[in-house]
Amino acid sequence: MPDHILLVEDDPRLAEMLTEYLSQAAFRVTHASNGRAALEHITAGDVDAVILDLMLPDMDGLDVCRQLRAVSDIPVLMLTARGDAIDRIIGLEIGADDYLPKPFEPRELLARVRAILRRRVEHRHQPDNTPQRAAEFLRFGRLEIDPAAHAARLDGVPCELTAYQFDLLLVLARHAGRVLSRDSLMELLKGEAMEAFDRSIDVHMSRIRAAVEDDPKKPRRIITVRGAGYLFAKVQD
Template sequence: MSDMQHLLIIEDDARLAQMVGEYLERSGFGITHAIDAKAGLALLQEPGAGPAPDLVILDLMLPDMDGLEVCRRIRSLPGERGQLPVLMLTAKGDPMDRIVGLEIGADDYVPKPFEPRELLARIRAVLRRRGAGAQPAAKMMRFGSLEIDRDARTVTVGGKPCELTSYQFDLLITLAERAGRVLTRDQIMEAVRGRELEAFDRSIDVHMGRIRAAIEADPKNPKRILTVRGVGYVFAKQQD
């Protein structure tokens, strides 16, 4: 049981949280449910308040605080807590919430209503991406002042740390490993997420914007991650 991965569900719909929690428990996860933002943030901010989660399932429509603000506060937490994968539950037909959520640091989203199996698949995909960073063969990658430590899953520019989500780190690695090669959005999604999920194509562009904001001196005129119109993206070999 010590190897069980734990999920924190921040959801004010008690019936939905119970249904989802029971399904995920049958799938081998430990579950903690917080009924609102205050309770959820308290569990994350106070050591010993509950089991340390491996992933947060966050509803965007909470009674006491906007879910986007909750995501921002999670990302501002110190150390590993601020890097916890966040999977958002969003209202169906509201793509702006999804886009904004990805921009502020969420790793993935599932629109309501959803099938529990899809939620489970997305949770496992996010956790696989996080776990993939612990491979012992990983090495430091350097591109001028940009350094990517695949062991520690950290990125620095000129020695200063860059804040990236787990998904954004994997996107950056996918491009950096293929420096000089143009990748389509489909190729990038396949490399990072696998084939089992239907991806939201625009999310790649949102995440690339966040990565550029973190690693580029001038995100509006990028030198590291270049857009190839009508095709996709390329990571420039020659930098600074």
């Protein structure tokens, strides 16, 4: 069965164009013109990814994203106006997986949708009981990173991270003690360079710090090396 995309967009012309384009790319598309209808579809289940416009007639798209994240971890691609940088940052911090500023090329939208769906499928089908996966369990003092469960815990408490943020944390942890540039991180994350291009990786790093650091403003685990990249420190607290 084709992947089911929920398109949350109040512009009828844009919604019709995107529905036709995504349908031609073998997706099943449901259109919701407002936030309440979107949340009803999500609650009912059977949605594989959400394309979410932030400008909706009945409620803020950020509120939709918050409520969605309270009940589901399905991938979310936000659509934002070009000048709304603060909305993009907040959206990523509250759990969106990616964003795309308007106006955009439909081909880029399609590429980003496929990328967030591909990551979800890869995570869902990771083997979790093999000796190799068990050996990959990482522990740095109070921080535990479990690739098999796709989960990180600090003092035994689960860290709230999106799939992409967990992948970034895992790559850093597997290369603990080494400085990784943005390009290196993207290559290790299978080359999805769109994230590096728009620098949203910096926002994701801030969200990871909020989840794994005692004081995100004075990080001890994920260090920014100015002009070089990021370093995961082997903290054993």
